[in-house]
Amino acid sequence: MYLIPIPAFDDNYLWLLHDGRRAVVVDPGDAQPVLRILQDRQLQLESILVTHHHPDHTGGVDVLREATGAKVFGPARERIPSPFTPLQDGDTVPALDLDFQVIDVPGHTAGHIAFYSPSVDGRPLLFCGDTLFSGGCGRLFEGTPAQMLASLDRLAALPGDTRVCCTHEYTMGNLRFALAVEPDNRELIGYHARCAALRDDGEPTLPTSIAQELLINPFLRTRQATVMAAARRFDPAAHDDNTIFAAIRQWKNQFK
Numbered sequence: 001m002y003l004i005p006i007p008a009f010d011d012n013y014l015w016l017l018h019d020g021r022r023a024v025v026v027d028p029g030d031a032q033p034v035l036r037i038l039q040d041r042q043l044q045l046e047s048i049l050v051t052h053h054h055p056d057h058t059g060g061v062d063v064l065r066e067a068t069g070a071k072v073f074g075p076a077r078e079r080i081p082s083p084f085t086p087l088q089d090g091d092t093v094p095a096l097d098l099d100f101q102v103i104d105v106p107g108h109t110a111g112h113i114a115f116y117s118p119s120v121d122g123r124p125l126l127f128c129g130d131t132l133f134s135g136g137c138g139r140l141f142e143g144t145p146a147q148m149l150a151s152l153d154r155l156a157a158l159p160g161d162t163r164v165c166c167t168h169e170y171t172m173g174n175l176r177f178a179l180a181v182e183p184d185n186r187e188l189i190g191y192h193a194r195c196a197a198l199r200d201d202g203e204p205t206l207p208t209s210i211a212q213e214l215l216i217n218p219f220l221r222t223r224q225a226t227v228m229a230a231a232r233r234f235d236p237a238a239h240d241d242n243t244i245f246a247a248i249r250q251w252k253n254q255f256k
Helices: 031-040 061-068 145-156 171-181 186-200 210-216 225-234 241-254
Strands: 002-008 012-018 022-026 044-049 071-075 085-087 092-095 098-104 113-120 123-129 163-166
Touching: 002 031, 002 163, 012 031, 012 163, 031 044, 031 061, 044 061, 044 092, 098 145, 145 210, 145 241, 171 186, 171 225, 171 241, 186 210, 225 241
Parallel strands: 022 044, 044 071, 071 085, 123 163
Antiparallel strands: 002 012, 012 022, 092 098, 098 113, 113 123
């Protein structure tokens, strides 16, 4: 299998997975770069997977469906360009002879879902939309801090070698914030340097992995003493899992 992050807009990645003949695309906000890849590599698009309803994730769905005949799969509780197959937690989507498990991950939007395959060429693979980023997480446009924390807990429980395909190149900005939260985190300092080198070379920082994020992402580390202390410095009223997470998220919202 071949996994390709297709750049779109200012900082989106439209993820394409293919076996040399057939392809699946995730969150195609723009059809044109996907169509170019399909044509250049002589691929047949079979499936379109959508994690949530925002236009930069759905804007190319209609054009791709009409051009290729691909089947569209998306969250049952969100408005996705029809026709599509509605999905909810526990469903399975067959694509490229793989089975993608659907995980409900509300928070960024109310009905956000993720797609997880336990083995793609021997390693787990996660398409998480705007729920989890490298070094960060999505803004809470429709959900609550408690919902997002629960969603991130579900993703954090996946195997450590899971490849995490986030849909934005937000890594460097996220890591600047993470270093403000945990300035003495040695793994974070090293990861920041490695990602900076990748960006200097024009390379993506993604995919990341669950194991990597557990070491450096403050939104997966809100139960760590260092992150809890930082949250309380920002908001002395933060006292439990949900309010500590909320404090870190609010801090990130206004971080410059």
